[in-house]
Amino acid sequence: MTDLPKSNDLTATWTFVEPGLELIIGGNDENAGVNPKMYMNVYSAIYNFCIKKSSSATSLSSNAANQSSLLVGGEIYKKLSGYLISYVKLLKKRPNETFLEFYVRRWTRFTVGAGYLNHVFDYMNRYWIQKERSDGRREIYDVNTLALLTWRDHLFDKNIDILTKEILEQIKLQRDNQVVDNRTLSVAIRSFVLLGIDTNDLKKPNLNVYIEKFEAPFLESTRQYYTSESAEYLTSHNVIDYMKKAEQRINEEETRETLYLDEHSKKPLTDCLNETLIVNHSEIMYKEFTNLLDQNQIEHIAKMFSLFNRIPSTLDPLAATFSEYIKIQGNKAIENLKNDYSNELNKNGITPTSILITKQIDPKQYIRSLIQVYKTFQDIVATAFQNNPIFVKALDSACRDYINENSIAKPNGSRQNSRTPDLLAKYSDTLLKRSKDADSTTDMSVDDIMIIFKFLTDKDAFEANYRRLLAKRLIHGSSSSEEAEESVVQRLQSENSLEYTSKITRMFQDVRASHDLRNLFKEETSKDLNFSKSIVPDFEPYILTEMMWPFNHTDSKFQLPNVLTPTFTKLQQLYQNKHNGRILKWQWSLCRGDVRANLSRPGKAPFTFSLSLYQMAILLPFNESESYSLGEIVKLTGLELNVISNQIAPLVKHKVLIQSTGSTLDDLYTRIKICTEYKAKRLKINFAGLVKNTEQKQEQEDTEREINDDRKMYIKACIVRIMKTRKQLLHNLLINEVIQQTHQRFSAKISDIKKCVDELVEKEYLSRNEDQTYDYLA
Template sequence: MTNVPTNSDLETTWTFVEPGLKLIIGGGVDDNEGVNPKMYMNVYSAIYNFCITKSSSSGNLAPNSGSQSSLLVGGEIYNKLKGYLSLYVTSLEKNPGETFLEFYVRRWSRFTIGAGILNHVFDYMNRYWIQKERSDGRRDIFDVNTLALLTWKDQLFIPNSEVLIKEILEQIKLQRDNQVVDTAKLATAIKSFVALGIDVNDLKKPNLAVYIDHFETPFLAATKQYYTAESSEYLASHNVIDYMKKAEQRINEEESRETLYLDEHSKKPLTDRLNEALIVAHKQVMYDKFNELLDQNQIDHISKMFGLFNRVQSTLEPLSDLLSDYIKTQGNKAIENLKNDIANDLTKANLPVSGGAILKNVDPKLYIRTLIQVHKTFDGVVTAAFQRNPIFVKALDSACKGYINDNSIAKPSGYKGNSRTPDILAKYSDVLLKKSKDADAVGDMSLDDIMTIFRFLNDKDAFETYYRRLLARRLIHGTSSSEETEEAIVHRLQSENSLEYTSKISKMFQDIRTSHELRTLFKEEASKDAELARAADFEPFILTEMMWPFNHTPNKFQIPTDLEASFLKLQDIYQSKHNGRVLKWQWNLCRGDIRANLSKPGKVPFTFSMTLYQIAICLPFNETDTYTVGNLLELTGLDQVSFTSAIAPLIKFKLFTQEEGSSIEDPNTKITVVKEFKAKKLKINFAALVRGIDNSKEQEEAEKEINDDRKMYLKACIVRIMKTRKSLAHNMLINEVIQQTHQRFSAKIADIKKCVDELVDKEYLARKENQTYDYLA
């Protein structure tokens, strides 16, 4: 390359490289005219030679200067290039009929390519002189590519930015109005604003000042203005469903534009403006439509509404409140319909209609299935329409707690007691878990139903009490359909609450297993004794008194002579294994089968299932056919109430005859056994016909047990808290007790205060000044 200047003369060098620079930067006859390799190398070599020659010359002149800067040359040619770039950019002109946006994009595309090539051409100057100057603190010196961009920004962009931005926003509006625009030009222009954001103090640090100030701010304002106007106009002439579809469409279109030509920085503010204009501004209109969509089960439209509101978290809470209120309303309406059906049935049967009568005649299965159906319906809505969003799952749970615990059957008007739902759920469980001849009757019932309702109960302790009472009867009378199923539900109750929650029930099952072991020992002894062999099928139950819901009432009942040997033997076996334990016999719970030869000769005898009291009344008739009531009372040791309750079914179904015109309460009334008993079945259950405990009395006992247990639990919580905290303010103690007890029941503040006062009286706590309590060890 002999024609490349080798001396250090600036003008000669510049005259040589200028034509090449013009072609590189895009100043030729044809903007797209390229630079051939020979020209590129000539320009590169000329600049390199100038810098090297000049630096060497400077070094010869001052060999001992000690300044490295004196050895690096580039300032003269840097200033030449700076002036040339400024002159070039200011000389650019539009073509006739060309918009400024088209001109800007065309020239920018070519200019940035040239700036990149120039940066390589001046590589030596960049790497040495410019790098040294910037390291010495010269923040007005830049690499060639940055210098070119800054020149473009100062000489072309800043003076014309308003025109350029206006045309860009007009193009975007045209696109929103469904007109075809050149998105490539928009993308190029907008991306140039990012490239022009240069931090002169730190060239490596991203800077979006130009993009934000000149484009993003007016773009966002124009976007909000456009969609505010469009959405209001659209809603004025269309329904809410159409509007939601339109809003969703517009949001998708804007998200597509984000990808095409917006910087990442604009995505969140653009989303916020869209949400404000399309969603927040019209949220009330959509809220007002929500219940109607639920009424019509329009899951797709509800899902679309949720999709819009899910973009603005603050709008979800009011929507979830609407859902919760709607579910409560539907739940209460379903129960009200059930209540009306019961009332109609009572009216048809000419029975009085009252809150108590309705509650007494509630079918547990229908009641629980009604609750379940409402939950199932809206659980499906929450899944399909709301994708099980936690806010709406919580709304569903809150609503279900509302209508399950407080409805016109669970808490009739004027009723101040605990909700009846735990009681009815326990009865539902009893129907499901009890042996049944009609499989279809329990075919649509399941343990899952029990657990679903259980999770929503406020008074879980009440359910445990009612459930345990019914479980006790199933275990004692052997009416459970499956021991495995019984234990399975206990495990599920335990996992839903705590080990302590099912402690009494677990002990009941343990007692049953212990009783089975005792029965085995008894059968072994019975096989050795002919007198005991008659009662070899005897099954005793040894129950822990505090765990079972049976109140022991001492009486003078005399066990029949036929059973006395078995009774004494059982006591001996048990006390030999458990010395010192006291056995209290619950005669009223005992059941047994007796064979009665009261049919025609040659026919199979009857088998009667009876209570022990009924058996005690029947056995004396083996000796003679007639007794007075007084005789039977003396032989059995029964009180009049128990005797009347036991013998009434036997007289009613004509196993015994009563002296005409006499009263069963008269000791002189004669009772005679029939010679021939007539019945269609050979096995008759007289025990089931005995009038049990009055429902109201049983309810009172259950309520008393619940209240006593709660009182004890509250005291235990208070002592546990105070033992840990030592000293605590009154309000803080109340709050902690409520927090610890909420999984079992809803504690009333008045009850907590009573328990605190009792603990103070018993010197567990000491009351101090400022409503503070101290724990007394």
């Protein structure tokens, strides 16, 4: 082992360790290393010097409390500082070597050597340097930090401009598809981070050097590069190619960021790319968006969304364009449907008019057209836009518009309520009604009903129309199944509220109660065998709650046929005994029955006619006489002539009854004769279904009146509820709150709200003040 220098001799100690430091730090021969023996000698020499000097100083001091202040290291620290400065200043680059290559080569060796130096001076670091810094001397650093600061002050800062320039040049070459050394770039850029040392707090991360000296120039050069490239690229390529190019560039920059940029650069680099590659050219892409929708280019739409999704603020204009496009396509689908229907009328020799087409449009075709548009764009939202909430909302808004405001729903811009709820109710009726042609409903489903229902602005109108058609299905027994009916009600209830379906639910309860009454009636009449013979067989009475069912009772002078009177009397008696005080109002126009008609040739089975009660009342008297005048039938039935004419028309048309030659059905003197031998291919014939529904227009008017009355009542209830809570409220605030509370059921008109407010003021629920406020009157 080489003899160590005297431990108290600074000159001898430094002369001994300097050659070793040269090898550790990487002197003229940067590839040369220090062997373990030399390393231990250098370490021991420095250690002995610090220990000996400190011990000597301690023995001279009689005060043990001052021993910590006598730690030695300042002399050798000064020697090391001077050596490092001299070393860094003498570094020179090789011929034909760029500064960047020289910098990375020497920096790599220097940082490795600095780490070893830190270990060599470990004793000084742990005692003397730590003590000096704790005493407030912030200009004293551990050896590794001292080495880095020396490099920064005497090489890095003086050459930073050329270093940054050469790094950016290499990055530009890489962007131009030339091969560069990623490791060289990574090491050089990493040095900006390592040299960002906060001398006041060595443990605190400091990126000031990196941000100011590299990141800022890098971002500026990136902005200039892509601004120029994107503008030039668009002059010779289409938007689709540009989107692919932009996506490629973004991916390249994200890879570059991972390879050699600091995490801090991620957001500013992303913002820079978003601005230069997307925002600056967003208008061009917006214009191309409609073309992509026309061509159903889902893949390219998804790519456009992927780019714009990087900047949330750019999605709103895209969503607005998307929403407007859906509205146009929805209205176009309705116009196509009208044109198809118009062409069909022309083929049948009927002159099509807008009113005729609108009134006679097939609900199934109409609803299917609406749904087809929705499903097309729902697929785009799911596939291309990944169900982004902005585009889901845009789809909902557009569907709500074209479903409620198209040229069939509101012909000629009508201010009347939309017809879509009515047509959806008819679509539901077709689906749920029992049909001979099972294939006619194979492409229909409850899901279709709920899709359109979700977008209805007038959900109360749908409920009223649906309930009107449901009532007929229930009392005529024409529903396909009770389970299907109740499943729709449950879906409507879950989509809206329990209160929304309360009347419909009560209707089902009435039907079940009527079935129980029918069983009781059969049980009671079966007790008297003689009396039971006069009762109509298979009699099915329906006792309905007047306020729940959409039927308007009108007083009638109708005379029930004698054959039905015992059944009628017995039912009334039974019901009054069970429910004392209740009043029964008979809806004769809704009654139906089957009659056996012995009008076939002898030896053949009789016919069975399904008739309305009015038709039964007209036909049954022909058991007594072969012919009657219409005036006599009026007296026998108590019906008005126009009602008889309507009911008798299908019987005359199908030659069950024969009218006198040259007469009309609106003349009281017209004679009607029963045929003696009726000919038909089927034995069971439904004449009730052939009666022209002259009440349809009246039903529609009654439904509209019911809807408007219910809305008026609902608005008043909202106003009173709001004012009861607030006590006093401004006019505009009251209007806004009422609109907000009613929007789930219907779109309340401001004029209707004002009328309701006026009525409540007149009835002294509210009082109006001069300052446009209202007070609630308890």
